[in-house]
Amino acid sequence: MNVRVDPHSLVPPSQQLVAAVLDAIAAGELAPGDKLPSVRGLAGEALVNPNTVIKAYRDLEHLGATEGRNGSGVYVTAAGPDVAKALRLAETLATFQQAAAAAVRAGHDEQVLRAAITQARGARELGQGEAGKQRSKA
Amino acid sequence: MNVRVDPHSLVPPSQQLVAAVLDAIAAGELAPGDKLPSVRGLAGEALVNPNTVIKAYRDLEHLGATEGRNGSGVYVTAAGPDVAKALRLAETLATFQQAAAAAVRAGHDEQVLRAAITQARGARELGQGEAGKQRSKA
DNA sequence: ACGACCGTCCTATCGGTCTAGGACGGTAGG
DNA sequence: CCTACCGTCCTAGACCGATAGGACGGTCGT
Numbered sequence: 001m002n003v004r005v006d007p008h009s010l011v012p013p014s015q016q017l018v019a020a021v022l023d024a025i026a027a028g029e030l031a032p033g034d035k036l037p038s039v040r041g042l043a044g045e046a047l048v049n050p051n052t053v054i055k056a057y058r059d060l061e062h063l064g065a066t067e068g069r070n071g072s073g074v075y076v077t078a079a080g081p082d083v084a085k086a087l088r089l090a091e092t093l094a095t096f097q098q099a100a101a102a103a104v105r106a107g108h109d110e111q112v113l114r115a116a117i118t119q120a121r122g123a124r125e126l127g128q129g130e131a132g133k134q135r136s137k138a
Numbered sequence: 139m140n141v142r143v144d145p146h147s148l149v150p151p152s153q154q155l156v157a158a159v160l161d162a163i164a165a166g167e168l169a170p171g172d173k174l175p176s177v178r179g180l181a182g183e184a185l186v187n188p189n190t191v192i193k194a195y196r197d198l199e200h201l202g203a204t205e206g207r208n209g210s211g212v213y214v215t216a217a218g219p220d221v222a223k224a225l226r227l228a229e230t231l232a233t234f235q236q237a238a239a240a241a242v243r244a245g246h247d248e249q250v251l252r253a254a255i256t257q258a259r260g261a262r263e264l265g266q267g268e269a270g271k272q273r274s275k276a
Numbered sequence: 277a278c279g280a281c282c283g284t285c286c287t288a289t290c291g292g293t294c295t296a297g298g299a300c301g302g303t304a305g306g
Numbered sequence: 307c308c309t310a311c312c313g314t315c316c317t318a319g320a321c322c323g324a325t326a327g328g329a330c331g332g333t334c335g336t
Binding site: 010011023026085088089091092093095096097098099100101102103104105106107108110112113114116117118119120121123124 | 148149161164223226227229230231233234235236237238239240241242243244245246248250251252254255256257258259261262
């Protein structure tokens, strides 16, 4: 799972962790019933405080994507993939609309923006292969 | 000028003010030599602290878009429009690329995204008329 | 000269977030 | 049973940005 956390970003580390976990669930990297990394383990890997991971896991539980079992671990719920995908669809569309409006307002040519989309799709198809490998290996 | 500041946003109020002023300069709403709103006036209008406006004005001066004259006011520099346009072009393209990549990764159809661009362009052409009126009136 | 307005600076405080470190009880495998 | 690991909670502190309020000197029209 992608656990890179940028401490200089405007979006707080805990939210970056939430997004990373949701991405992993939506991508099928974490399936329902799978156990998430331990609080201390993920904290060490992402170089953040365990309390920050706790907060992220609590947010994920409130979203219904995961459930924590005391003393055992945090697990992906059956509804996890649906929740993660729905959230990502809504969020990314909203931010994309804002970004598109801002870019158009700044004077960017529509053709340049379309090219950026095509480029993003191309870059995605390359990375998609790796994700599939990781899943089949798990 | 658009001085709406969202206190709940992740981007700090001072940066929102910077963006709003740059937008106004890039749109021609504020021409070189024009005086920006007073620190206290803008603070009252945007419902923020005068110190927050001071910080925004200082950032704008560092960018080279404005210059403050002690006791008189803050004025748009000759290079202001160029600076503002260049900044907006670079910033909006970067955020657009990120948003596009995220949207594609989330599974959005390329056609949906293209439609969002077209829609943004349509919305812009409507608002552009007002901006032109305001400028010709000034 | 005077008064209103201006930008600037200063100190103190508050709120949110992350960090630090320790403690508790539950779970599970040997 | 016992040990290791787990999630959870707590207190305390640091940090950053915005807020609050006051003070200073410069500018400009009258």
